[in-house]
């Protein structure tokens with residue numbers, strides 16, 4: 001049985017909006033603060049810019065095994081979370097199922113083999129190896145020269161912009177008060193959830209939030225024209241000349257991402273970023289050249305020193321839900337469950353690696 005509490009949620013990106021929605025649904029009295037709530041379609045938060053992949057397995061890099069476990073746990077919560085959101089708002093946010101990771105040369109294909117071995121050793125993610133013909137069968141529109149691939153059927157993708165607006169709508173319809181302003185600071189008697197993305201350390205200075213920094217990423221949105229070949233209906237990831245690129249399906253085209261730089265709060269989209277993304281996308285999917293380039297954006301991923309998010313209470317009145325790095329969309333359902341547990345004074349075992357007290 002939930003004990004209703006007055007709660008301030010700071011930040012209405014996917015994390016804050018989802019927390020506000022689910023907390024309001026459980027009867028908490030929620031105020032959701034974000035100056036961007038006044039900006040209509042002119043959003044700049046990472047949640048608006050992102051690619052929307054739910055892809056813990058294809059993102060795995062050595063050393064990030066705890067992050068994989070968090071992503072795996074959250075991916076399992078996604079179907080129920082998406083169904084609840086669809087019931088609340090009538091919006092289906094899922095845009096693609098499965099990830100095809102492709103390799104252009106022998107070294108890329110060998111790397112796919114190592115990824116399969118790492119996933120198998122950790123017991124996560126079903127991975128099916130594909131030869132050249134297998135890749136063509138799954139995605140015949142891709143370049144003929146691709147040497148092989150890996151099919152990860154458990155991964156999927158959502159339309160992050162649709163998700164963001166659906167979550168904000170669900171939050172207010174569930175009773176949360178949306179306040180289009182910066183959070184004024186801690187109010188006696190209220191619990192605060194810090195979901196301010198890369199700005200967490202500025203909003204609430206603390207040993208854990210001091211570990212959050214912005215990592216820039218540029219991303220493109222391409223619309224299919226009547227003359228354009230159909231896009232793949234699945235997420236495609238590739239390594240091209242040492243750079244990675246991904247193509248994420250959308251109802252009207254594809255999202256191509258993403259660059260990654262340590263440039264502080266720089267949000268400019270550079271010529272080099274757009275050039276590299278388009279060149280790599282064309283190498284994988286030549287038909288992309290006929291698409292319309294409709295949006296180029298840069299966002300700031302809220303990265304921590306150990307690539308793990310900060311989710312949980314740091315004192316009886318403050319809960320952190322920030323530092324989600326490259327995977328905040330994926331990690332949204334798990335974060336909500338862990339924050340709700342923290343509001344109840346308990347903890348969610350699956351979220352233990354994200355405990356912010358590891359930095360205190």
Ligand SMILES: Cc1cc2nc3c(=O)[nH]c(=O)nc-3n(C[C@H](O)[C@H](O)[C@H](O)COP(=O)(O)OP(=O)(O)OC[C@H]3O[C@@H](n4cnc5c(N)ncnc54)[C@H](O)[C@@H]3O)c2cc1C
Pocket residue numbers: 010011012013014015016033034035036045046047048049050051052053054055181182183195196197198199203216217218219257258259298299300301302321322323324325326327328329330331
């Ligand atoms: C190019 C790119 C591609 C990505 N692709 C993926 C992907 O495919 N899959 C995935 O899972 N993740 C992806 N990510 C990561 C994901 O976008 C982030 O991890 C996630 O959006 C973080 O959500 P958030 O709500 O914490 O932060 P944000 O979306 O940044 O929201 C934080 C909010 O806090 C508000 N705020 C700040 N200060 C205050 C204050 N003082 N008072 C009130 N509000 C305040 C801001 O205005 C902002 O709206 C990508 C990120 C980038 C940049």
